[in-house]
Amino acid sequence: MSEAIKAELVALVPRLRRFAHAISGNREEGDDIVQSACLKALSRLDQYQPGTRLDSWMFRIVQTTYLDAVRTRSRRGPHDGDDALDRLSDEGRDAGQTEDRLLLAKVQQGIAALPEDQRVVLVLVAIEGFSYKEAASVLSLPIGTVMSRLARARAKLLPDLQEGPA
Numbered sequence: 001m002s003e004a005i006k007a008e009l010v011a012l013v014p015r016l017r018r019f020a021h022a023i024s025g026n027r028e029e030g031d032d033i034v035q036s037a038c039l040k041a042l043s044r045l046d047q048y049q050p051g052t053r054l055d056s057w058m059f060r061i062v063q064t065t066y067l068d069a070v071r072t073r074s075r076r077g078p079h080d081g082d083d084a085l086d087r088l089s090d091e092g093r094d095a096g097q098t099e100d101r102l103l104l105a106k107v108q109q110g111i112a113a114l115p116e117d118q119r120v121v122l123v124l125v126a127i128e129g130f131s132y133k134e135a136a137s138v139l140s141l142p143i144g145t146v147m148s149r150l151a152r153a154r155a156k157l158l159p160d161l162q163e164g165p166a
Contacts, residue, residue, distance in 0.1 A: 005045070005048070005054065008054050009038070009041070009042075009054065009058070012054065012055055012058055013034065013038070015055070015128060016034045016037065016038075016058055016059070016062050017030060017031060017034050018123075018127065018128070019059060019062055019123055019124070019127075019128060020033040020034045020037075020062050020066065022111060022119065022123040022127060023062075023063070023066050023116070023119055023120055023123060024066055024069075025112040029069070032069075033062060033065050033066050033069060034062060036065050036069075037058065037061045037062040037065040038058075040061055040065065041057070041058060041061050053134075056134060056137055056138045059124065059128075059130075059138045060138050060139075060140075063120060063138070063139070103161075106160065106161070107157070107161065110156070110157045110160050110161070111123070111157070113156075114153050114156060114157070117149055118149045118150075118152055118153035118156070119153065120139065121135060121139070121146050121149040121150050121153065122149075122150060122153040122154070122157075124138060124139070125146070125150055126150075126154075132146050132147055132150075
């Protein structure tokens with residue numbers, strides 16, 4: 001593996017963790033998903049096509065690793081989730097104001113409550129900064145589907161956020 005690809009993969013880890021935490025709703029599970037996804041990617045590096053976007057390839061691997069974990073968990077039974085305040089991002093923990101932390105927790109609860117298909121699109125576009133076209137490519141969806149899922153996710157989140165922190 002070239003040093004450039006190694007460096008790019010290492011640089012992607014914080015974004016992959018943020019994505020995995022958001023779609024799983026659980027920090028520890030998200031970290032496990034990223035670790036598994038990185039192992040899969042390294043073992044299948046021959047499938048990566050140089051000149052294409054490594055981040056898109058890795059986000060897709062993270063998503064499929066998460067879906068595999070969900071399928072496995074559904075066969076084993078339910079698992080208790082973390083408390084919403086335990087899932088605060090590092091940025092939220094450093095915020096000095098209680099209101100900011102409460103609003104962040106409310107946003108995270110709202111995102112976690114979204115249907116998975118909407119949550120994944122919202123995280124890719126609104127948090128990771130993917131364009132609609134890039135998100136559509138990562139998720140193997142038509143761009144119109146990405147746009148409609150994003151619109152529905154935003155419509156579900158907006159009323160709760162306009163009320164302010166709980």
